Amino acid sequence: MSLERSCNASLIPVIDFAAFLDESTKHAVAGEMLQSFKDIGFVYLINHGIPQAKVTEMFEMSKKFFALPLETKNLAPHPPSGTHHRGFSAQGQEKVTQHVYDSDSLAEQRAQAPDAKESFECGREEDELMPNIWLPEGTLVGFKETCLEFFWLCHKIELNILRALALGFGLDEAYFTQCHTVADNQLRLLHYPSVPFDALQQNSIARIGAHSDFGSITLLLQDDVGGLEIEDPNVPGAFRSVIPVPGGLLVNAGDFMMRWSNDTIKSTIHRVCAPPGTTSGMTPERYSIPYFCSADFSTVVDCIPGTWDEGAGRPKKYEPISAKEYILRRLEASY
Numbered sequence: 609m610s611l612e613r614s615c616n617a618s619l620i621p622v623i624d625f626a627a628f629l630d631e632s633t634k635h636a637v638a639g640e641m642l643q644s645f646k647d648i649g650f651v652y653l654i655n656h657g658i659p660q661a662k663v664t665e666m667f668e669m670s671k672k673f674f675a676l677p678l679e680t681k682n683l684a685p686h687p688p689s690g691t692h693h694r695g696f697s698a699q700g701q702e703k704v705t706q707h708v709y710d711s712d713s714l715a716e717q718r719a720q721a722p723d724a725k726e727s728f729e730c731g732r733e734e735d736e737l738m739p740n741i742w743l744p745e746g747t748l749v750g751f752k753e754t755c756l757e758f759f760w761l762c763h764k765i766e767l768n769i770l771r772a773l774a775l776g777f778g779l780d781e782a783y784f785t786q787c788h789t790v791a792d793n794q795l796r797l798l799h800y801p802s803v804p805f806d807a808l809q810q811n812s813i814a815r816i817g818a819h820s821d822f823g824s825i826t827l828l829l830q831d832d833v834g835g836l837e838i839e840d841p842n843v844p845g846a847f848r849s850v851i852p853v854p855g856g857l858l859v860n861a862g863d864f865m866m867r868w869s870n871d872t873i874k875s876t877i878h879r880v881c882a883p884p885g886t887t888s889g890m891t892p893e894r895y896s897i898p899y900f901c902s903a904d905f906s907t908v909v910d911c912i913p914g915t916w917d918e919g920a921g922r923p924k925k926y927e928p929i930s931a932k933e934y935i936l937r938r939l940e941a942s943y
């Protein structure tokens with residue numbers, strides 16, 4: 609795959625989400641959001657509802673966490689299995705890849721270009737399938753509380769976005785939210801340390817390799833460093849820089865949503881490379897916070913009404929699928 613790069617600030621539409629909370633403009637916003645998910649799989653929201661002070665607080669806490677000594681962070685270790693996706697993963701532990709399921713190829717890819725990132729994952733406290741893995745009490749004051757507060761704030765916004773999507777499809781507003789009630793979601797703190805530009809350029813290390821997300825939607829907050837790139841839906845293999853929008857929340861659809869929508873919504877491949885403008889020396893470090901949303905694991909979904917019509921030659925492409933089965937299979941393969 610030849611990888612073309614260019615900056616295109618306008619590739620992802622920026623939508624003022626405050627207009628969704630206003631009855632008179634609600635439907636128009638919903639329509640624009642769905643269109644953006646269909647065209648490019650991503651949308652930028654401003655006035656999304658997560659208070660900026662809370663975003664800043666979460667980023668500051670994330671920086672404090674990653675600044676701890678490695679042996680301290682390892683007191684909250686991610687288990688060896690991807691199906692218990694919680695706790696701290698040191699650099700090189702996870703290699704995000706696209707559709708590589710057998711362990712030999714995965715090991716080979718890891719050896720080639722390990723992801724130069726470290727991460728911490730958490731979910732809802734009550735989750736018995738994937739219990740949270742925290743640092744021992746008192747190690748980093750306020751860490752757990754900040755993460756959990758932010759987790760639930762994101763869930764609130766997730767529900768509003770899902771309401772908009774449902775309206776966009778001409779469905780009842782509750783079509784998606786009714787099966788995103790328990791928050792089988794994952795909050796991820798990411799830190800990409802400063803690395804030599806040349807190593808990233810030559811692909812001897814990666815920040816995060818090209819992949820698609822696999823849940824319903826992902827909410828992504830990033831600092832102002834840049835480096836995120838998405839594949840241009842009109843030019844396969846060509847990646848475009850995503851310019852950080854101050855105060856913006858990037859939202860993208862995952863593979864589960866693509867399948868659910870009978871492939872009418874795109875789950876677009878993305879990656880993190882050297883920030884635009886860097887040409888030599890060390891790249892600045894980068895922090896980002898993705899929030900991965902999944903349908904409740906108890907849910908089985910069938911293609912969204914309106915995305916198929918057997919009589920009109922638009923058949924359902926997929927059988928009904930259990931959210932739990934789908935997500936766990938993908939988690940297992942990705943770690």
Ligand SMILES: O=C(O)CCC(=O)C(=O)O
Nearest residue numbers: 798821830836880896898
């Ligand atoms: O760091 C980023 O901006 C992207 C992270 C990402 O794509 C992921 O964790 O799935």
Ligand SMILES: [Fe+2]
Nearest residue numbers: 819820821878
């Ligand atoms: Fe991603």
